[in-house]
Amino acid sequence: MTALTTFVTEMVCLVWASTQATVCGVAIRRARRTYSVARADGADGAPTPDVLLVRPVAGDEPGLEERLVARGGVHRVVIAVRSQEDAATPAARAAIARMNGGADATLVETHAEGPNMKASQLAHVVTRHRKGAQIVVVADSDVALGPNDVTALLDALAHDTKLGAAWCPVTFVPPQLDGRAIGAGDRATVAILVASLHAFPILAAIDRSLFVGKLFAIRADALAATGGFEAQTGVLGEDVELARALRRAGWRTAAIAHVARATRSTATLRETANRMARWLFVVKGQRSALVLSYPLLLAAVVPFALLVALLVCGPTPSFVPSCSLAAVVAARLAVSFEGRRLAGIRRGVLAGLVDIVLADLVLGFAVVSALGSRTLAWRGESLRLEGARLTRARAPTELNSERPR
Numbered sequence: 564m565t566a567l568t569t570f571v572t573e574m575v576c577l578v579w580a581s582t583q584a585t586v587c588g589v590a591i592r593r594a595r596r597t598y599s600v601a602r603a604d605g606a607d608g609a610p611t612p613d614v615l616l617v618r619p620v621a622g623d624e625p626g627l628e629e630r631l632v633a634r635g636g637v638h639r640v641v642i643a644v645r646s647q648e649d650a651a652t653p654a655a656r657a658a659i660a661r662m663n664g665g666a667d668a669t670l671v672e673t674h675a676e677g678p679n680m681k682a683s684q685l686a687h688v689v690t691r692h693r694k695g696a697q698i699v700v701v702a703d704s705d706v707a708l709g710p711n712d713v714t715a716l717l718d719a720l721a722h723d724t725k726l727g728a729a730w731c732p733v734t735f736v737p738p739q740l741d742g743r744a745i746g747a748g749d750r751a752t753v754a755i756l757v758a759s760l761h762a763f764p765i766l767a768a769i770d771r772s773l774f775v776g777k778l779f780a781i782r783a784d785a786l787a788a789t790g791g792f793e794a795q796t797g798v799l800g801e802d803v804e805l806a807r808a809l810r811r812a813g814w815r816t817a818a819i820a821h822v823a824r825a826t827r828s829t830a831t832l833r834e835t836a837n838r839m840a841r842w843l844f845v846v847k848g849q850r851s852a853l854v855l856s857y858p859l860l861l862a863a864v865v866p867f868a869l870l871v872a873l874l875v876c877g878p879t880p881s882f883v884p885s886c887s888l889a890a891v892v893a894a895r896l897a898v899s900f901e902g903r904r905l906a907g908i909r910r911g912v913l914a915g916l917v918d919i920v921l922a923d924l925v926l927g928f929a930v931v932s933a934l935g936s937r938t939l940a941w942r943g944e945s946l947r948l949e950g951a952r953l954t955r956a957r958a959p960t961e962l963n964s965e966r967p968r
Contacts, residue, residue, distance in 0.1 A: 572874055573883040579859075579867060580887035586769065586860055587894035590760060591901045593768035597820045598732075598905055614717065614780075615696035619643045619684040620704040623650035625828045626738055627704060631658035635713030637700060640668040641692050643684040645675045651704070681776075682801040686792035693783065700780045705827030706733055708778075715821040716780035727785030727814025728806070731778040731823045732764040734906040738826050748829035754921035755839060756825075757906045758899035758914075760861045761926060765902055767818040774816050776802025778823050781809075788812040800845035822905050836925050836932075843926075843933035854930065862926035864895050864919050895919050 616637040634640050642655040655670050662668040675683035719729040735756040737749040755761050767773050789808035795801035806816045829835050846853050858866050871884040899915035
């Protein structure tokens with residue numbers, strides 16, 4: 564290796580490492596200044612009569628009933644299922660029975676046709692069951708609503724009349740995480756959605772244009788200006804497209820300075836990997852330029868380590884790549900510590916190192932899967948992505964008779 568080649572490779576390492584460390588530092592600094600992590604104990608707050616809470620569900624999930632019972636102080640609640648045969652129906656009915664007397668809760672059979680089932684369910688509910696509500700709050704089935712989560716969303720809309728929709732970053736805390744061992748799927752999900760740059764509270768601190776639809780509130784008039792959820796039934800990432808439509812209509816979107824929690828357990832590592840692959844399909848279809856940010860920034864430690872290993876084992880070893888790798892690992896460890904702090908879970912150097920390796924490997928698999936295919940599986944259906952549009956790859960089978968994959 565010539566002196567020039569050595570110099571060039573060292574500069575590549577320094578630039579790549581500096582970029583990663585800078586992004587990590589900026590994300591941590593913004594997250595520390597932004598988020599409130601206190602979650603008050605106790606019952607839901609005062610009812611909010613002009614707000615409709617919609618919980619689209621599909622398939623049985625551990626802890627689903629307990630999550631659906633929490634309503635964040637909202638009086639009117641609709642739990643939406645595709646059909647009464649959906650495996651989520653018993654948990655939904657039990658949750659509604661427990662809410663009776665404290666809320667106007669309804670189970671709605673949507674007969675959603677998709678191909679984006681969530682958008683189809685939301686379109687049905689808002690069209691037929693909004694009943695004059697001025698704000699619609701949507702919470703995914705894995706979100707465990709805390710007493711202040713909905714209030715924080717509503718406060719953001721109340722203080723900014725040009726804000727069409729506000730979303731709440733959601734972190735992941737598996738229900739078993741109380742000192743006992745957790746499954747491989749949950750451990751990988753913690754690594755990605757809590758302790759990496761892909762964690763939504765951290766990612767929102769980097770990308771201010773981000774809009775993630777796991778938990779959000781939208782004004783009814785802003786939603787109408789976009790054509791309603793009907794306009795998103797043919798795309799994979801309905802939240803990304805909704806945010807774009809809102810901006811085209813003159814409305815703003817923003818993440819709020821609050822962190823909510825998701826608690827659905829994931830049984831296997833493959834389930835987690837497939838879920839991340841679906842996210843990368845959204846990125847590929849609707850924000851394709853950002854796909855490269857994963858191997859270069861968001862999940863770059865393992866690729867960088869492989870490059871460093873090649874350079875260190877070369878004919879003219881250099882200490883620059885090794886020092887650069889140490890700096891990158893330290894920066895990502897700091898991200899792990901911050902993400903775990905926001906989630907309220909244990910921090911540690913060993914746990915952080917496991918976070919780095921797991922997150923990078925699973926996200927790397929997701930990138931390869933998304934780039935190498937146009938088809939994906941979701942809740943029992945085979946779907947095909949054509950650009951940003953979503954179509955069925957084959958005729959649907961009976962959906963959601965078992966736990967979703």
